[in-house]
Amino acid sequence: MAEETKREHTWGPRADNVLIGKDIQRIDAADKSSGRAKYSADINTPGTLYARLLTSNQAHAKIKKLNVDPATQVEGVRAVYVFPTAYDIETGESKELRWDGAPIVAVAADRPEIAADGVRAIEIEYEPLPFFVDEEDIEGAKKAEEETGIKRLKSLGDNKKGDVAAAISDAVVVHKGYYGVHTISHMCLEPHGSHCEWQGDDKLEVHLSTQNVSGTPGQFSGALGLDETAVHVQSDYEGGGFGSKFAADEWGIACAELAKAAGKPVRLMLDRATDLKIAGTRPSGFIEVTIAADSEGNIVAWDSDHWGTNGTGGGTVRLSGIPYVFDFANRNRKATGLVCNTGPNRAWRAPPHPQLCAMTQTAMDDLAAKMGMDSYDLFMKNLNQVSKGLADRADVYRDQMKIAAEMIDWKAKWHPHGKGGGNGPVKRGLGLALHTWGGGAGPCSCLLKVHRDGSVETFLGSQDIGTGTRTVIAIVMAETFGLNLDQVKVNLGSSKYPKSGASGGSITVGGVSSAHRRAAQDALWQIFDLVAKKFNVPADALAARGGKIVSGGQEVCTWQQATALIGPMPLEVQGVNGRGTKDGLTSSTVGGVQMADVSVNTEDGTIRINDFVCVQDCGLIIDELTARSQVYGGMIMGISYALMEERIMDNHTGRYLNANLEDYKVPRIGDIGNLQVKMYQPASEYNRGVVGLGEPPVISPGAAISNAVANATGVRVPVLPLTPQRVLDALQKGGAA
Amino acid sequence: MRDREHSSGRGSGLSRRAFLQGSGAAVAATAVATQATEAVAEAKKPSRLKSSKAQKVVLTVNGKEHTLMLEPRVTLLDALRNDLNLTGAKDVGVSSNDGADTVIIDGKAVAAGTRLAFAEQGKNITTVEGLSEGKNVDEVITAFVKHDATQCGYCTPGFVVAVRAFLNKNPGANLEQIRKGLGGNICRCGTYAGVTAAALELCQKGGA
Numbered sequence: 001m002a003e004e005t006k007r008e009h010t011w012g013p014r015a016d017n018v019l020i021g022k023d024i025q026r027i028d029a030a031d032k033s034s035g036r037a038k039y040s041a042d043i044n045t046p047g048t049l050y051a052r053l054l055t056s057n058q059a060h061a062k063i064k065k066l067n068v069d070p071a072t073q074v075e076g077v078r079a080v081y082v083f084p085t086a087y088d089i090e091t092g093e094s095k096e097l098r099w100d101g102a103p104i105v106a107v108a109a110d111r112p113e114i115a116a117d118g119v120r121a122i123e124i125e126y127e128p129l130p131f132f133v134d135e136e137d138i139e140g141a142k143k144a145e146e147e148t149g150i151k152r153l154k155s156l157g158d159n160k161k162g163d164v165a166a167a168i169s170d171a172v173v174v175h176k177g178y179y180g181v182h183t184i185s186h187m188c189l190e191p192h193g194s195h196c197e198w199q200g201d202d203k204l205e206v207h208l209s210t211q212n213v214s215g216t217p218g219q220f221s222g223a224l225g226l227d228e229t230a231v232h233v234q235s236d237y238e239g240g241g242f243g244s245k246f247a248a249d250e251w252g253i254a255c256a257e258l259a260k261a262a263g264k265p266v267r268l269m270l271d272r273a274t275d276l277k278i279a280g281t282r283p284s285g286f287i288e289v290t291i292a293a294d295s296e297g298n299i300v301a302w303d304s305d306h307w308g309t310n311g312t313g314g315g316t317v318r319l320s321g322i323p324y325v326f327d328f329a330n331r332n333r334k335a336t337g338l339v340c341n342t343g344p345n346r347a348w349r350a351p352p353h354p355q356l357c358a359m360t361q362t363a364m365d366d367l368a369a370k371m372g373m374d375s376y377d378l379f380m381k382n383l384n385q386v387s388k389g390l391a392d393r394a395d396v397y398r399d400q401m402k403i404a405a406e407m408i409d410w411k412a413k414w415h416p417h418g419k420g421g422g423n424g425p426v427k428r429g430l431g432l433a434l435h436t437w438g439g440g441a442g443p444c445s446c447l448l449k450v451h452r453d454g455s456v457e458t459f460l461g462s463q464d465i466g467t468g469t470r471t472v473i474a475i476v477m478a479e480t481f482g483l484n485l486d487q488v489k490v491n492l493g494s495s496k497y498p499k500s501g502a503s504g505g506s507i508t509v510g511g512v513s514s515a516h517r518r519a520a521q522d523a524l525w526q527i528f529d530l531v532a533k534k535f536n537v538p539a540d541a542l543a544a545r546g547g548k549i550v551s552g553g554q555e556v557c558t559w560q561q562a563t564a565l566i567g568p569m570p571l572e573v574q575g576v577n578g579r580g581t582k583d584g585l586t587s588s589t590v591g592g593v594q595m596a597d598v599s600v601n602t603e604d605g606t607i608r609i610n611d612f613v614c615v616q617d618c619g620l621i622i623d624e625l626t627a628r629s630q631v632y633g634g635m636i637m638g639i640s641y642a643l644m645e646e647r648i649m650d651n652h653t654g655r656y657l658n659a660n661l662e663d664y665k666v667p668r669i670g671d672i673g674n675l676q677v678k679m680y681q682p683a684s685e686y687n688r689g690v691v692g693l694g695e696p697p698v699i700s701p702g703a704a705i706s707n708a709v710a711n712a713t714g715v716r717v718p719v720l721p722l723t724p725q726r727v728l729d730a731l732q733k734g735g736a737a
Numbered sequence: 738m739r740d741r742e743h744s745s746g747r748g749s750g751l752s753r754r755a756f757l758q759g760s761g762a763a764v765a766a767t768a769v770a771t772q773a774t775e776a777v778a779e780a781k782k783p784s785r786l787k788s789s790k791a792q793k794v795v796l797t798v799n800g801k802e803h804t805l806m807l808e809p810r811v812t813l814l815d816a817l818r819n820d821l822n823l824t825g826a827k828d829v830g831v832s833s834n835d836g837a838d839t840v841i842i843d844g845k846a847v848a849a850g851t852r853l854a855f856a857e858q859g860k861n862i863t864t865v866e867g868l869s870e871g872k873n874v875d876e877v878i879t880a881f882v883k884h885d886a887t888q889c890g891y892c893t894p895g896f897v898v899a900v901r902a903f904l905n906k907n908p909g910a911n912l913e914q915i916r917k918g919l920g921g922n923i924c925r926c927g928t929y930a931g932v933t934a935a936a937l938e939l940c941q942k943g944g945a
Contacts, residue, residue, distance in 0.1 A: 029882040032890030033897050034874070035825020035865035042824035050819070111819070113810055189837055189891040189925050191830040239827070239891030240925050272831035466889030466926050629885045629931060636927030661833040661923065669929045670916035 007525055009518045009583055011620060012479075014686050018545075019479045021686075023625035026471045027485060028237075028464065037237045040207040041269050043195035049078050051258055051268035052115035053251070054105040054122050055277070056086070056097040059131035059341040059654020063087050063094035063104070063124060070121035071107050076114035079261035081106040081254045096129070098312050099343045100655045101277025103251060108258040108266045131341040133649040135183060135284045135309040136719070141338045154314035154337040162330030167301035171292030175367040180286035180719040181317075181355045181702060182646040183309065185276045186346060187664060190239020192279045193269030194252045196259040204231045204256055208248070209269075211241040212502035214461035217495045219248035224256055233495040241465045242637075243347030244280035246502050273659040280346030281647060284308035285317035285355040286719070289363040297371060297378045299364070299385065301330040306359060309338040310345035317355040324356035325436055326364070327387035341654055342647070347504055349637065350437060350695035358702035358720055361433045365707040366716055369417040375432060375707060376401065376410055390436060393591050397434055400593040400615040400680055404432070407613040407676055408595045418714015425603040428610070431707025432595045435699035439618065439692030440588030441510025444577045445498035448477070448519040449570040450527070454560040456481060457489040458519070458575075462500035462512055464492065467694055468626035469508055475622050476513045480520035482544035483559065498574070506692025511577045513622055513690050514585040519575025526573075530565040531556060587688045592616035592680075594635070594700035598708040602731055605724030607643055607709060609673030612701075617680040619691035624679060631677045631697040638701020639673075640666045646721050794855045798823065799867030805854070813857050814838045814849035817864060825865035825894040836922030839895040839902075840864050846902035846921070865894035868901060877901045880939055886931030892924045900936050910940045 014021065031037040066087050068080050082089045086097060086104040097104070107118035130148040134140050138153070145152040168174055188209075195207040204226065210216055210233065217231040224231075238245065255268035270279060287306035293299050302323050308316035314337040322333045348354075361379075368378035380401060383394045405411060414430050415421070422428075446460035456477055464470045470490045477488040491497065501511055524544055531549050532539035534557075541551045549556045563571075577586070597611040614631050621627050644665035648657045658664050702720050709727070710716045715734030717726050791806040796813075798821060805820050812832065817823045817840070827837035832850040840849045841863040868875035877900045880886070887893040896919075903910070903918045910918060915936045924932070 025882050026885060026887065028890075029885065029887050030869075030874075030878065032887045032893045033878045033881040034869040035823075035894040035897075036869075037890055038824065039827075039891060041828055042818070044819060044822050044824065048819075111808070111811065112815060113808065187925055189827070189829050189835070189889070189923065237890060240889040242925075269828070270830060272829060272833070275830055466887075468888075625885050629888060629928065632930040633888055633927030636929060637925075661829070661831055661835050666923055666925065667929075668920040668923065669932060670920050672927075672929050675930050 009521055009585060011517065011585065011689065014683070017479060019475045019485070021621050021624060024471060024475055024485070024623045026468055026626060027474050028470050032237070039190050039237045039239050040193065040195055040209040040235065041190050041239065041267070043207045043267060045197055045265045047264045048195065049108040049110060049262055049264050049266045050112040050115050051106050051108045051255060051266055052112065052119045053103050053271070053274055054119045054124065055274050056100060056102040056104060057655065058097055058126050058128055059100050059133055060129040061097050061126040062129065063097070064127045065123065065125040067123040068105055070123060071118035074114060074118045074121055076110040077107055077118040078110065078264065079108045079258045080118065081257050081261070083250060083254060085250055099278070099341050101274050101343055103278070106251070106254040106258055106268060108262055131654040133340050133342055133654045134651050135338055135340050136180065136286050138307045138336065138338065152339045154339065156316065156319050156335040156337050158332065158334035159319060160332045164301050164303045164330045164332045167330035168290065168292045168303070171300050172295040173367065173371050174290065174292040175363065175370045176290050177363050177366050177716065178288050178718050179359050179362045181284060181358050182720065183284040183342065184282045184641050184645050185647050185664065186242060186244035186280040186348060187276060187666065188240030188242060188244060191269040191272065191275045192245060192249060192251070194255050195265060195267040196256040197265035198260055202226065202230050206231060206233045206256070208233050208235055208252060209238050210235050210245050211238065211463060211465050211504055212246040213463045213493055213495050214499035215246065215502050216248050220252065220256060223248065223253045234493060235463050236493045238463055238465045241503070242349045243351065243504055246504060272661060276659040276664055277656045278343045280348065281311065281343055282348035283310035283316050283345050283352060283355070285359050287359045291363050291367050293367055293371065297368070297373050297381050299326070299328050299367070299382050302328045303332045305334045307336040307338055309340040309342065311342045312339055313344065314339040317352045317359065321352065321356040322360060324353070324360035325387060325390065325434055326360070326382055326385050328385055342649060349698045353435060353437065353695070353699040354638070354641065354702055357433055357435055357699050358706065361703035362706050362716065365431065365710060369710065372416060374414055376405060376414065379432065379434065389589070393436070393589060396617060397591055397593065400591065403678060403680070404593045404595045404613050404615045407678060408597055408611055410595060413597065417711050420712060426599050426601050427712040428597070428599045429708045429710070429712025430595065430597055431704045431709070431711055432593065433700035433703035433707065434591065434593045435696055436589065436591050437506060437696040437699070438588045439506040439510065439590055439695070441514050441577055441581070441586035441690065442501035442507030443579050444500045444511035444515040446500070446515050446519055446575045447498050448516065448523060448573045448575055450523050450563055450566060451570045452563050452566045452568065454487070454563040455489070456483065456487060457491060458516060459491045459497040460500045460512065461495050461497040462492045462508065463503055465503050467503065467508060467630060468623060469503070469512060471626060472509050472622045473512050473516050476516045477520050480517060480524060481559065482546055482548065506694040506696070508692065509622065510586040510690045510692050514581065515575035515577040517585055519573045523571055523573040526571060527562050527566070531562050534565055584689055586690045587619055588691055590616070590618050590691050590693070590696050592696050592700065594704045596704045596708040598705060598712060600709055600712045600727065602713060605727035607722055607727065609639060611674045611676065613676040613678070614697055615678045615680050616697055617685050618693040619688040620686045621679060621681055622690065627679055627693055628677045630693050632675055634697025635675055635701055636667060636672050637698045639671065639705065641721055642702045642705040643721050792855070795858050796854060796862060797860065798862045799864060799870070807854050809853060809855050811854050812850050813852040813854045816854035817849060823864050823866050827891055827895060834921060836899055837892045837895040839898040839922065841898060841902050844905065846899050865898050868897065875901060876939060877904070877935070880935035884931040884934040884938070886928050886935045888926035888928050892922060896922045896924065896932055900932070903936070904939055908940065908943050912937060915940065
């Protein structure tokens, strides 16, 4: 390498890209679409047993009696495991079961039906304890705490800025409102679980449905008393995670224990009801807000008090995120967590931004309505009051607002709330919301190999959870080396490979793309040096394009001729991205705007999405096709919690009433309307480098759709999801029915 | 009951051993292993639950006949996945209307988890594996790849089969018909836009 050559890791000029930023088909799409892709739930090594669970049917209880012997006597049952979190079988001491669905016993058998027989044969008696599950009822929680002495409320503090009282008394318009978002469950289609197989007594092979390949072996080994080297976690494909699959989980340990006891491999995937109950929920939030503006629509005060639950932890939507995206000079906020006997929370795509957004931007929309002002104008006007850290994104939001408004024809279609006209029962309206997310690049190590025959491969302990990780890595390597996608191979999903961060928080694409860009550029520069020496050309004039090494537009040699110079052993380069690496390949903080056009049937309370648009930035886009898919997916998940999806608890029994796929409603293909996605990518975005995208598009739909319903009907349906019953209740209360 | 030894017939019988030492905060637990053979179980006092014996079941899947020994209560989905290792049809943990387990039986899209294997004998069962044998890749798969109709991919094989069955009956369907006709499949990642585009393109080509 010539002394004067400055070799810095950078992305190439945008116009030179052959693959980066184009619509590139997912490299594993054919395997997934044809059924060849094997998920943990599909692993069928010879002799595999199937496990079923006995779970608590009580919201809060102790076990008075547990007899698992009858299960062991069922023909075909091979092993029984009692969860130590439920019951100590040595001492007969019961632990506290604190929510419906808590696992108690796992049974492994030759066939799933036989395992279920085993579960049914178990004798169990409970000693019920007082419970509380009504997450919206803060007064009821107070009462329950007084009656039972069991703590039901936790103050999560308050926080004051400016002089809210004075600002409200000086304001021209003051709006008081109540809003909320119910708890929803994770509902990954592949249930949580694993396939565990021992090799001897001290080697464990785990196929785990996980977002955390590199981080989970230690969770197994710790719980099982093994060396961490004894556990290998594999996850070639993973059927959805969304923040709920970072852990080995107690049922993963149970699977390993059953496999050891039976001397056979065991597959333990949670049944759907248990998965909905215990494998992760998104906390609820309910808020009372006073919001005030001057005569121009500048918001001058915000005063809020919110509560909700994350289960027995007594948390709710975090205080510091209120209000969302915006912040105001005079602002008070306060939060209280409810301790409910409900399944625990887990990170749920963009935690807790969807709730923050719905709890903030609905109130802003109602304020605009009260002023007779177009919400678009009020949001625009207040973009000079964005929260800390977003000041330099305000112009981007303005730009995105304009683009989204054109896409949905906002100015032509908008009408004051409830004034859309028409004599029929179906009312149409528009709503908008905007969001932010960090998405800085996560940690990643990879081992990239260039073989002398020109083939290229990489190894990393990351995972592709449906976000296109494999494809993004292949694009970066192929682009850097001037190769076709089929000339590079991506090996991920094994804990034997160099460690890579868990896929959560929209950090994966930044982490893996930057680590691979660095590794590939480092490898390429070494190859350039070999070529320069061999062909007597300056190394710093070389470039790799179209399967050739070129200099000033002239071919120097083919890629294979260049890699033949490597020698008999492959060229190995490690690529790294640290959490804080800042060399311009990646950055953080994205924004997006969503606008919805809905129709509300005021007779039956049903809502239809007509059009729903999103304008979203994420810096430099590696694959526009999969990027758009992420945004579509976020919007659809958003439609789900906006209109249909919620956990319904029974206050009388403390049980989860709709823990099945008929009653746990999510949208079908006909429920989503016409979606339009615009990736916002001026040169300024490309120049920022890569930023994550998975979380942001799921944030705005709750507020945007709720605002559109309010615009259509003139009545706010305060709490998500906007089920027909809630719509009808709100219409009746609002006098518009 | 924790100290009671199992009575074991013929010496093989049941053993119980505590094997989880746990670590850190983990509390010791016990697992119970059994190597009960059929003979042992026969000799024992009968379990409270006992199903019909396994019987011969012949399934015709993707044009091939398979003979299995299955209890009558075994679902077609479990037989395909666990006995034939045809895991394209997915198990979501409940027999339901989620569509991930869609197969085609005598031309009709069916949720394999809602059918009993023995009742599907003598019928032509097509699974997603039957749509890409050798170089014959169904155009639905090609269209799914093109339109990125897959994310995590767990629902995808079921959706592919559902689209194939739908196109066979509705080769020239319009957008509204597609939206109604493919309502049997859930996708959690939200690939509906891609699936719709794939199905629409195929319908515009006459159902290919």
